[in-house]
Each structure stands twice: as C-alpha cells, then as structure tokens.
Amino acid sequence: MGTDDHKQVVLQVGAVLKKLRKEQQWSLEDLSKISGVSKLTLGNIERGETNPTLGMLWKISKSLSVPLMELFATENRVSLSRAGQGLSIAEDGDNWVIEPIFQNVSNENEMFRAYLQPNSSYYPEKHHPNTTELATVMSGKVQINVNNESYILNQYDSISFRADGTHSYINDSNDVVVLHIILKYPPNN
Missing domain, CATH: 2.60.120.10 (Jelly Rolls)
Structure with a gap:
C-alpha cells in the first residue's frame, strides 16, 4: 500500500472513530477511561495524525462494542480482496x-x-x-x-x-x- 493510500486509511479510521464515539455521545475523556487509550492518543487518531497499533484498535472497538473492522468501514458495496494488496x-x-x-x-x-x-x-x-x-x-x-x-x-x-x-x-x-x-x-x- 502506497504512502498516500496509507494516509487515507489513517484519516478514514479517524473519521469513523469520531463518528462512532459521537453516536455514543462520549467525549474523548469518556472513551479514554473505558478503553485505556489516552485522550491525547485518541484525539491524534481521530485527526489522522497517528497510526494506531492493532492493540489500540482492539481496545477501542471493544470499548465501543463494535467489530474491529467497523473502524475501517467505507461506503463501497462491492469488494475484491487480493492477497498482499489493500489494507494491512x-x-x-x-x-x-x-x-x-x-x-x-x-x-x-x-x-x-x-x-x-x-x-x-x-x-x-x-x-x-x-x-x-x-x-x-x-x-x-x-x-x-x-x-x-x-x-x-x-x-x-x-x-x-x-x-x-x-x-x-x-x-x-x-x-x-x-x-x-x-x-x-x-x-x-
């Protein structure tokens, strides 16, 4: 995955995280307390300024009670998944x-x-x-x-x-x- 693609995924994860957090009417502080991920890190993820680890994403998805891949959700209705291509x-x-x-x-x-x-x-x-x-x-x-x-x-x-x-x-x-x-x-x- 190219640098531009990677940056797009990081921005997408941030936007989805912010949307999911707001749907639950939680502040960054609320999610931080529940997930154990710092408020600063959560804010950086939402703004697309940091690349979260898989461990962080598990904690966040678990806290929001959503499947992990919901954080990567897009609007496409047709998907083709080729090994070694796309998100990793x-x-x-x-x-x-x-x-x-x-x-x-x-x-x-x-x-x-x-x-x-x-x-x-x-x-x-x-x-x-x-x-x-x-x-x-x-x-x-x-x-x-x-x-x-x-x-x-x-x-x-x-x-x-x-x-x-x-x-x-x-x-x-x-x-x-x-x-x-x-x-x-x-x-x-």
Whole structure:
C-alpha cells in the first residue's frame, strides 16, 4: 500500500472513530477511561495524525462494542480482496500482519488473512465478550494456545474457540505461516 493510500486509511479510521464515539455521545475523556487509550492518543487518531497499533484498535472497538473492522468501514458495496494488496495492519514489529477481507460484509463476522513471520509469536488482546475465532492454516504449521491448552495445526487444519480469553499464535518454523481467520461476534455485540 502506497504512502498516500496509507494516509487515507489513517484519516478514514479517524473519521469513523469520531463518528462512532459521537453516536455514543462520549467525549474523548469518556472513551479514554473505558478503553485505556489516552485522550491525547485518541484525539491524534481521530485527526489522522497517528497510526494506531492493532492493540489500540482492539481496545477501542471493544470499548465501543463494535467489530474491529467497523473502524475501517467505507461506503463501497462491492469488494475484491487480493492477497498482499489493500489494507494491512502490522503488529509486534511486523511479526503479525493481518489483511481484512471484505470489510463491509456484516457487523457479526470479520475475515482476515494473517501472516505470522518465521520463529515468532503473537499474543492478541482478548476480543469482545462471546466472540468466536475460527482459524484455518493456509500454509505452514502453527501452535495455537487457547486458555493454557496448546494445539498444533498443519496446512488446512482449522480450529474454533472463544476469543474473549487468552490465546496466542506461535510459529517455530523458518517459514511464514498464512492463516484465514474469521471472527464471529454475538448478535447485538
């Protein structure tokens, strides 16, 4: 994604965040108290002056009780999602990168391509209450830990679990692991 495209996404996230916050009739201070993200940082995000981390976006979406991808919502009604093109969000020094798939499908499901770099791990924030995460390994082999239980998944293996508890992804190999992830939110989250 080019610099101009990236800046446009940052501005779009800011505008959507401001709209969602105002719909709830919250001040920046209100959202800061609920989310744990500083008022200054929230203001910078809303003005498109900072690139928020994935962890911050999870905290904000959880506090607003909206799916993560709602922060990236656009008005387009037709979407084409090509791997490696469009929006990507990196976390943990680029060890974990997600690409949203069909951002505007519904408020109850979100789909991502996720890339876990060789010999790295990712420990996401707990998701919204009663959220289910479904992950399918598209290439590679990954260890997924869910509430102190470990599962090894090979190519095309899938797992489903409650994502509002602790979970992590570990790649002990020398190859990038590619995953297809669906987050299923409860109705009226």
